[in-house]
Amino acid sequence: MDTKSLLIDTATTLFQQKGYKSVGLTEILKACNVTKGALYHHFPNGKEELLITCLHGLNEVITTDIKAIFSRHLSTKDAILSMIDKLILNFEKNDTIIGYTFSSIVSEMATMSEPVRIACSALYENIQNLYHEKLLTEGYSNESASAIALLLTASIEGAIMLCITQNSATPLKTIATLLPSILEVNK
Amino acid sequence: MDTKSLLIDTATTLFQQKGYKSVGLTEILKACNVTKGALYHHFPNGKEELLITCLHGLNEVITTDIKAIFSRHLSTKDAILSMIDKLILNFEKNDTIIGYTFSSIVSEMATMSEPVRIACSALYENIQNLYHEKLLTEGYSNESASAIALLLTASIEGAIMLCITQNSATPLKTIATLLPSILEVNK
DNA sequence: GTCTATAAGACGATAGAC
DNA sequence: GTCTATCGTCTTATAGAC
Numbered sequence: 001m002d003t004k005s006l007l008i009d010t011a012t013t014l015f016q017q018k019g020y021k022s023v024g025l026t027e028i029l030k031a032c033n034v035t036k037g038a039l040y041h042h043f044p045n046g047k048e049e050l051l052i053t054c055l056h057g058l059n060e061v062i063t064t065d066i067k068a069i070f071s072r073h074l075s076t077k078d079a080i081l082s083m084i085d086k087l088i089l090n091f092e093k094n095d096t097i098i099g100y101t102f103s104s105i106v107s108e109m110a111t112m113s114e115p116v117r118i119a120c121s122a123l124y125e126n127i128q129n130l131y132h133e134k135l136l137t138e139g140y141s142n143e144s145a146s147a148i149a150l151l152l153t154a155s156i157e158g159a160i161m162l163c164i165t166q167n168s169a170t171p172l173k174t175i176a177t178l179l180p181s182i183l184e185v186n187k
Numbered sequence: 188m189d190t191k192s193l194l195i196d197t198a199t200t201l202f203q204q205k206g207y208k209s210v211g212l213t214e215i216l217k218a219c220n221v222t223k224g225a226l227y228h229h230f231p232n233g234k235e236e237l238l239i240t241c242l243h244g245l246n247e248v249i250t251t252d253i254k255a256i257f258s259r260h261l262s263t264k265d266a267i268l269s270m271i272d273k274l275i276l277n278f279e280k281n282d283t284i285i286g287y288t289f290s291s292i293v294s295e296m297a298t299m300s301e302p303v304r305i306a307c308s309a310l311y312e313n314i315q316n317l318y319h320e321k322l323l324t325e326g327y328s329n330e331s332a333s334a335i336a337l338l339l340t341a342s343i344e345g346a347i348m349l350c351i352t353q354n355s356a357t358p359l360k361t362i363a364t365l366l367p368s369i370l371e372v373n374k
Numbered sequence: 375g376t377c378t379a380t381a382a383g384a385c386g387a388t389a390g391a392c
Numbered sequence: 393g394t395c396t397a398t399c400g401t402c403t404t405a406t407a408g409a410c
Contacts, residue, residue: 111283147365157345178369
C-alpha cells in the first residue's frame with residue numbers, strides 16, 4: 001500500500017478510537033512507520049488536512065457498506081437490524097466501534113473547526129440519504145421517510161455513545177428491539 | 188462566589204462548548220481571573236480532577252432541572268416535549284447546548300480515562316432513571332419503561348450531536364414530532 | 375518522495391514566597 | 393488561600409540533506 005493510503009488508514013482508526021486531539025502526529029507516524037517529512041509531503045496543511053481526508057474516506061466506506069447491507073435485505077427493518085448486529089459484533093470484538101461512528105470527532109471538532117464540521121455534516125447527510133431512499137422504496141411518504149431517517153441516525157449514534165460510556169453493547173441491543181415498531185407506526 | 192465554585196462553573200461551560208482537550212488550563216484561569224496556584228490548591232490532581240468535579244456538579248443540575256420539568260407536566264410525553272423545547276431554545280441562543288449535554292466529553296474521554304468514563308456513565312444512568320420513574324407512574328411495564336428511557340436518552344443525545352454538526356436546531360425539532368408516537372405504541 | 379534535526383510554542387504540573 | 397516563576401514534556405510544523 002502506498003504511504004498516503006497507509007497514513008489515512010492508520011489515522012482513521014486512531015481518530016475513531018481516541019478522538020482527534022488525543023492522537024499525536026508522532027503516534028500516527030510510529031504506528032505505520034512513516035516519518036514527518038513524508039506526512040507533510042502528502043498533507044502540506046498538517047493534521048487537520050489529514051483528518052478531513054480521513055472523513056472523506058470514511059464517507060465512501062460507510063456508503064458502500066450500508067448499500068451492500070441494504071441490497072441483501074428487502075425491508076428497511078431487516079436491513080437496519082442487520083446493520084445494528086454488525087455494530088454490536090464490531091463493538092464486542094474491538095471494545096470500540098471502528099469504521100462506522102465518528103461521534104468522537106464530531107463532538108470534539110464541530111465547534112472548533114468549520115472545515116471539519118462541514119465534512120462531518122456531509123457524512124451524516126449521506127447516511128440519512130441512504131436510509132431515506134430505502135424507506136421510499138417501501139412506500140413511505142417523503143416527509144416521514146426523512147424524519148425517520150433522522151431518528152434512525154440519531155438513535156443509533158446516541159446508542160453507540162451510551163455503549164462506549166457503559167462499556168457494554170446493551171444500549172444498541174435495546175434500540176434494536178424498539179426500532180421495528182417505530183418503522184411500522186410511521187409508515 | 189468562592190474560587191472553587193467559580194472554577195467549576197467556568198470550566199463546566201468551557202468543557203461543554205469545546206470539549207476537554209481543546210480547553211487549556213490557562214484559558215479556564217483567564218476566563219475567571221484565577222491563578223494556577225489557586226487551582227492546584229483546590230484540585231491537587233489537576234485538570235482531570237476538575238473535569239470529574241464538573242461532571243458531578245452537572246449531575247445535580249440536570250437532575251433538579253428534569254425533576255422540575257416533570258413535576259410541571261403530568262404525561263411523560265408533554266414533559267419530554269417541554270424538555271426538548273428548552274434544549275432548542277438553549278441551542279438557538281448559544282449556538283451550543285450548555286447545561287444539558289456532555290457528549291463532547293463522553294466521546295473524547297470515555298476511552299481515555301476510566302474515572303471520567305465512570306462519571307459520565309453515572310450521569311446517563313441518572314437521566315435514564317428519571318425517565319424510567321416517570322414512565323412507571325403512567326403504567327408502563329418495568330421492561331418497556333427502561334427500554335424507552337434508553338431510547339429517549341439515545342435519540343436526544345444523538346439529535347443534539349446532529350444539531351451541532353448541522354448548525355441547526357432542526358434535528359431536535361424532528362425528533363420531537365416522532366417521540367410521542369413511540370411513547371404511545373410501547374405503552 | 376523520504377529522511378533527520380530542530381524550531382517555537384503550548385501544555386499540565388510544581389516550588390516556594392507571601 | 394493565592395501569587396509568580398519555572399520546569400519538563402509534548403505538540404505541530406519547518407528546513408534542508410539525500
